[in-house]
Amino acid sequence: MNLHYEIPSDDLAHAGEASSSVKKMLVQLGIDPVRIKKAAVSMYEAEINAVIHGGGGSAEVTIDSDKIVIRIIDNGPGIADLELAMQEGYTTASDDIREMGFGAGMGLPNMKRYADELDIQTRPDKGTIVTIVVYFHQ
């Protein structure tokens, strides 16, 4: 099944609604809780990144019986140095964002940790597409 969510820009109070909705559905599908956590956490991180850095965007989610594919698309500034961004603790978030408990530089590393497959397409000033795949049986 295919799902579509709009991701708001700069609205941290409502950030994470898409991933929590997807999580609820995976529970109703009876997916292994460990797999649900992998999908929910990696999607949450990508969603938050789109809110903080990407100026909002959308989430396209496809669930089938053996896997979930999550695509988070934003039209933000892109990631200047992807290799650097993959390092734990590296962040370009503003002080304001960090004071709210976000932007600790763990987003991409956490995505890498929890996703079974992670693909990041990013172009300066064009935006970023993060694709996360989590398999239900492995």
Place this chain on the structure above:
Amino acid sequence: MGEYFHSVTLDEAKCKGCTNCIKRCPTEAIRVRHGKARIINERCIDCGECIRICPYHAKKAITDDLSVIDSFKYKIAIPAPTIYGQFKPEYSRNRILNTFCSIGFDDVYEVARAAEYVSDATRKLLSEDGAKKPLISSACPAVVRLIQVRFPNLIDNLIKLESPMEVAAKMAKKKTAEKKKIDPSDIGVFFITPCAAKATSVKAPYESKQSSVDGVISIKSIYLKLLAKIDRTDESRQLAQAGFEGIRWANSGGEGLAVETDSFLAVDGIHNVISILEAVENDKIESVDFIEALACTGGCLGGPLAVENVYVAKTRIKKHVEASKAVQKGSRLPLEPYDESIVWTEEIAYKPVLKLDSDIEKAMKKLETLERINKDLPGLDCGACGAPSCRALAEDIVRGNAYETDCIFKLRERVRDLAAQMKELEEKSPPTMG
């Protein structure tokens, strides 16, 4: 007792079939059917929210009547620490405890004292290597059951130690049997509870095959009896044994303070607990070693079977805590050696009660239908269909437990369509009639 025994039940005669409880239930375990609330047993976690919210007092917790103690030769009351918050501050803890002997009990053992043993064991667990942090307290049975149905990834974080109630019951029985030379089968231990979930824990325990508690009596059912005797009670017997750390367990944050970690998080109120557990499950809680989570607002003092207002009771508990602190000069009361294990003997497993179907393909079809139906519903979450939200109704429909026309707006649409059709037909006449 069956797997789905619950203390929380419905008084059919009092239920008006309103929507208060269905809206408040944290696990969406209630539906109104044929004008009465129905509890979906496998989803209920006995948190008691519905007891509190029901304006008609139609939700109740099944507990034992005081007469249950008559079937034992030697009767021991084990009151929850919440008891101290129920009486005016001029009554000492010892007087409150002695009053139990005035209403038929032979002895009293404080659950607060047992809480100090549980705190000690928890401190040891926290200092062990390899403990899955944050450790989550299992003191609140509603929270344990919540984790079982909604947060399976956190089952390993639960502290699998018996509750102070169970430890108190075992200790009281053992001590009495040894000291008084009474056959343990003649000793009855009765928990005096502010909590509905604890009643369920005794009748259908998850941590062991059988509870050591012989009966559960609600504070509110014996409060007036205690009150009638409290002034005339002889308080010379020294029954107060607990220290301030155990007494403080009644309050939200009390257990957290007792386990002595620099980084504990205390949360109370079932909906707040859910937010915190969500955050823990999503790795969003950092550098916290221990989580004390209590289903009732204000902790056990806010239990649905307590009598006094939770905030008044909090102030009173504080006085008892301060008094004990002064006597103990701020240091912890020493524990007697206790060689029995208080580790759970049974494992708890995930109960996937929200799963739509055991076959994933079928579950997927149902979920798609659910989403389609949900989009088509008005989204008012009015509850008139008997489900807590439009999405819950959509879920009930795909499970085969409800119809789309249970929604009054959908029903109205159908009636309007039908009326339009009738009008259209009415305007037609057979050709012979010209």
